[in-house]
Amino acid sequence: MRNMLLGLALLSTTALAAEPGAVGGKPAIPSAQALPEAKAANFQYQVAIVEPRAVKPDAKTVAKLKVPVGFAVEMWAEGLGNARLLAVTDDGTVYLTRRAEGDVVMLRDTDGDGKADLRKVVAQRPGMHGIALDGRKVYLAAMSEILTAPILADGSFGPLKPLTDTLPDTGQHNTRTVRLGPDGQLYITVGSTCNECVESSPESATLLRMSPDGKSRIIYASGLRDTIGYDWNPKTGALWGMDHGIDMLGDDQQPEELNKIGFGKNYGWPYIYGFGGQNPQDDPPNDLTMADLDAAATRPVLGYTGHAAPMQMLFYRGVAFPKAYQGDAFVTFRGSWNRSKPSGYEVARIHFDAAGEAVAFEPFLTGFLQENRDGPSQSGRPVGLAVARDGSLLFTDDINGVIYRVRYTGADAAGTVLAGPAVRAPEDEPRPVGPALALARPETRATMRLTVTSPAFGAGQAIPPRNSDYQDGVSPALSWSGAPAGTASYVLLLEDPDSQHGHPFIHWVAWNIPTGTTALPEALPGERQLAEPKGMRQGRTTRGSTGYYGPKPPVGDPPHHYHVQLFALSEMLDLPVGADRERVLAAMTGKVLARGELVGTYAQGALPPKK
Incomplete structure (x- = not known):
């Protein structure tokens, strides 16, 4: 210990x-x-x-595990090494990912004795961790890859096909998790590279949404330090997730967070944590304040004991537990290392009310953690969770290589499966009202004109590859003239109306560019507020990132048109950091004095070689 x-x-x-x-x-x-x-x-x-001192699990340690009256717990499989996440098919086949071994193991109880007697390695990849099933297809997450494969008749996997190998570089949190949402999209968590820092990749510390073919992905939510466990409420369809709190702030800070994760939301990390806590280690950049960042952050719904380390989470829909459990969620807590009195080492139940909102945690399975005269000990670190075909609950211990099974022995089992969340279309950014481009919107009407130019490309000319996301992704230099008297600030919008979204793909949202500014240099940073031009704020693109996002049309598409639209305003805009295009347009109403446009094109004939 x-x-x-x-x-x-x-x-x-x-x-x-x-x-x-x-x-x-x-x-x-x-x-x-x-x-x-x-x-x-x-x-x-x-x-x-x-x-806590590690104790090997055996019959004595299992006997110390505590579950509610009417439940029983037993070992379902042993000797599995670094047993991480679980998934179960409709026919009852259990799949287990093992990060250290870099593989997926198939397990079955073929003789019905309550123990797995068949096991077979069905896939191998370094850093294998996340797993999601879609009928006879599997999706897998490794450190930088999302892969897919068919599930063959015998339960083994066919050849692995990479969907992407461009997930951000790993660091402190190198586990990737993948789930299939009710909208048919893949949801992928990318943990932070550090305890608390400013990330170099906008996709770090986020939840990504990717199409099942891997051809497009966006940042669904951000400011999430490391959300390994997440699932959709079967009654409401809302997405809930457990986020790991910051370490080294003391025993009780920060609490582990239960978040209701929404499209386009930011959850505060690394600056704001818990219920409005301000991280003393990191100063906000470029004259932003903690109040600015707090106003843009979404609070968690519930907090849990600090450093307990939440892992896989799922809503219970099975037949075997009492009906009161259906629609509630379970979450594993692997256990603390950064707390004087250890926390976690357990499975908890999350109560949800009739409206589908989380109301409380309660212990479900405890007893791995024991207090002894010579200090604390633990006989298991719970990680993976799944509901077996018979409705029992399976969970893994990744230190001792055990899968445990929790079954209900009472007479009041639910008996019928709770339906899953309704199938729906993918959520998207607010749709524009009326014509597509900002220049065609009534909010931007003006009689005077600005002249917008760039040394990188002329009107109607091709934008250089270095300004595209296929290469360096740096913003082009811009300049303008013709601002009328009374100009107090500028707004800049870059839009692609040729995208397949059915409305413009927003590549840049910027406002409060100070009066007196007549040019922007190349390669502006992506921060939410810039040091130069002083006070310039940047908002959310369609990708979900902040700042300039370079052209990235599908390979082989005809040239897309990219409209750089500049607006001179009579005043500054009072908007929170990270605001999206629709909020900016609404705030501009009645304030536009002049406007101008520069249109460039971009096409990508073939994928560039990997760097």
Whole structure:
């Protein structure tokens, strides 16, 4: 067992207090929920590193596991190594991913004795982790890849076909999870590369949505440090997920988060955590404030004990548990290392009310964690979750290579399956009202004209490949003239009306470009607010990222037209960071003094070679 207690002080260079625990004469909150001054911190924590002593599971440890009255728990399979995530087919075949071994194992109980007696490796890939089933097709997630394969008649997999190998580089959180949504799209979680930092890839610390053929993907939600477990409420269709909180903030900060994950939402990481906590380690960039970032962040619905490490999550729809369990969710907690009193090492139940909203956690299976005279011990670290064909609950222990089975022995089993979430079309950004391009919208009417030019391309000419997302993806330099008297700011929109979305693909949203600015240099950063031009804010593109997103039409398409549209406004816009195009257009109404346009084209004949 590792057991260390560290004193950690976080100090800013912008302000130092006379004594620890205060900044500017104001007391610091021990939980780090709020900074006493902007860009100032002087917090001290007692940070523990406690890893309970590992005990090999056996009949005695199983007997110590506690479940509600009427339930029983037993080992279903042993000797499986790094047993991670689970998926079960309609015929009862169980598939297990193993990250350390880099494979997928097929398991079956062929003789019906309650134990897996058939096991076979059916796929291999380094870093194998996520798995999702769609009838006789499987989707798999490795570190940088999403793959698919047919499920053959004997349950083995056919050849693996890569759908993408361009997921962001891994770091601290290198497990990728994939699920198939009720809209037929793949949902992929990409954890952060660090405990808390500003990521270099906009796709890190996000939930991605990808088409099943791998040809398109967007950032569905962001600011999620590491959401391994997520599922759709069968009654409402809403997506819920458990996010791992930041470490090294003390025993109880931050709580693990249960989030209701919505399209286009940001959940705060790395700046805002929990229920409005402000991370003292990272200062907001370029004169943004914590209040700015908090206003743009979505709060979790529930919090759970800090550092418990949530893993796979699922809603229960099976036949074998009492009906009261249907529509509730289960989540595994692998267990803490960064808390003086260990947390997790359990399976919890999440209660949902009749309206489909989460209301409370409660213990479901405990007993892996034991307190002893010589310190804590643990006999299992739960990770994977699945409902077996008979309605029992399966979960994995990834340290000891065990799959456990929880079954109900009472007489009041539900008896019928709860239907899954309704099939629906994929969610999309707000559809424009009326004509497609911003210039054709009534919100942008103006009589005066701006002249917009670029040294990179002329009107109607091809945009250089370096400005496309197929290559460097840097924004082109732009300049303009003709601003009328009274101009207080500019808005910039870059749109592709030739996209297959049925409405413009938005490649750039920027506002509050200060008056007096007549040019933008090449390769502007993608931050939500820039240092230069000072105060310029950037919003959400159709891709889901912030800042410029270069042309990326499908390979072989005729040239797409990219409309750089610039608007001179009579005032600055009061909009939150990360606002989308529709919010910007609404805020512009009645404020546009002049406008101008530069149109370039781009086509990609073939995929460029890999870098």
